[in-house]
Each structure stands twice: as structure tokens, then as C-alpha cells.
Amino acid sequence: MSLFLATLLPGLFLALLGGLLLWNGPRIRSTARALPRSNRGAWLFFGAGAAWFIWRCGQLNESDLIFFKTPGPVMIAFGALALLAFVCTPDFLAVRGLCVLMLLAAEPLLHAAYMEYGHPQRLLMVTAVYLGLAAALYLAAAPYRLRDFFEWLFQQPARARLAGAVLLSYGLATAAAAFTY
Numbered sequence: 001m002s003l004f005l006a007t008l009l010p011g012l013f014l015a016l017l018g019g020l021l022l023w024n025g026p027r028i029r030s031t032a033r034a035l036p037r038s039n040r041g042a043w044l045f046f047g048a049g050a051a052w053f054i055w056r057c058g059q060l061n062e063s064d065l066i067f068f069k070t071p072g073p074v075m076i077a078f079g080a081l082a083l084l085a086f087v088c089t090p091d092f093l094a095v096r097g098l099c100v101l102m103l104l105a106a107e108p109l110l111h112a113a114y115m116e117y118g119h120p121q122r123l124l125m126v127t128a129v130y131l132g133l134a135a136a137l138y139l140a141a142a143p144y145r146l147r148d149f150f151e152w153l154f155q156q157p158a159r160a161r162l163a164g165a166v167l168l169s170y171g172l173a174t175a176a177a178a179f180t181y
Contacts, residue, residue: 006112007125007178014128014171021164029154036147038094042086045097050082052104092143099143102136121177128174 020028035041057078060071068074085093109129113122139146153159 001108001112003112004178004181006109010125011171011175014167018164018167018171021160024160032150036092036095041094046093049097049100095143095146099136099140102132106133124174124177
């Protein structure tokens with residue numbers, strides 16, 4: 001992934017998320033409040049995260065594997081664990097899926113910015129990615145905190161609009177920085 005694309009995509013994502021929060025419609029509030037325990041969200045986000053992780057396991061070299069010569073058994077084991085997660089731990093699986101997606105998406109983004117010291121504007125994207133990583137690690141351990149955060153955020157419309165304005169402006173600045181490389 002190029003540095004341009006690695007900066008543009010998170011910038012556009014943050015701008016879109018900020019625009020939705022700035023708009024703060026009733027559909028946005030109800031969707032955000034229902035997301036942490038959403039069954040559809042679990043299938044979408046955790047399913048996508050599991051599929052991406054299993055695909056990444058399929059890309060492992062023989063030197064990365066300790067006990068196996070091919071990645072097949074590892075892929076099957078993690079596929080079984082993903083299916084068992086839907087059966088044994090369905091609560092807040094959508095939040096954990098978002099965390100998995102954030103952790104997996106960070107690698108190509110940070111790899112694109114690695115050793116690019118001549119472009120200090122890359123730090124807009126890198127900062128957002130590291131904040132996302134910190135949030136993903138925290139929410140993976142305590143996923144109910146996202147539910148609590150959404151309850152707090154949407155208690156007063158001004159909070160969601162302020163968060164939306166901050167995310168929108170940061171996302172637009174990050175997206176604009178992509179065009180300066």
C-alpha cells in the first residue's frame with residue numbers, strides 16, 4: 001500500500017465517521033447504541049475479522065510455522081475458534097470484531113509510513129492509527145465500555161456533535177495531507 005493511500009483512506013474514514021456524528025440523527029444514535037450487542041454486527045465485523053485473520057494465516061511461510069509444514073492446520077484451528085466464539089461468547093462480539101479489524105488494518109497502514117521521515121505530515125495518520133490501536137486493545141479486554149461510551153456520548157446532543165466536528169476536521173486534515181506527498 002502506498003503512503004498516499006494509507007493516509008487517504010483513514011482520513012476519509014474519520015471524516016465520514018465525524019460527519020455522521022455531527023449530523024447526529026436518530027438513526028445514527030439508535031444504530032450506535034445497538035451496535036455493541038448486535039447480532040448482525042457480530043456476523044459482519046467478527047466474521048470479516050476472522051476471515052481476514054485466517055487469510056493472513058494462509059500467507060505464513062514455513063519459517064513462521066513451528067509445528068506444521070503448511071498453514072492449513074493453523075487456518076482450520078482458528079476457523080474453529082471463530083465459530084466457537086459465536087456459540088460460546090456471543091455477547092459484545094461485534095465490538096471484538098471491530099477490535100480485530102483495527103488490529104489487522106493497522107499493519108499495512110503503519111508499514112506504509114515506516115521510515116518515511118521526509119514526510120512529517122504522515123504523523124497525522126500514524127497518530128490516528130496508534131490511538132485506534134490503543135482503543136482496540138482496551139475495548140477487546142472490556143467491550144462493554146463501548147456501550148457505556150455510546151450511552152455517555154448520546155446523552156447530550158452537543159457531545160456527539162463536538163466529537164463529530166473533531167473527527168471530521170481531523171479526518172479532512174489527514175485526507176488533505178495525503179495529497180502533499
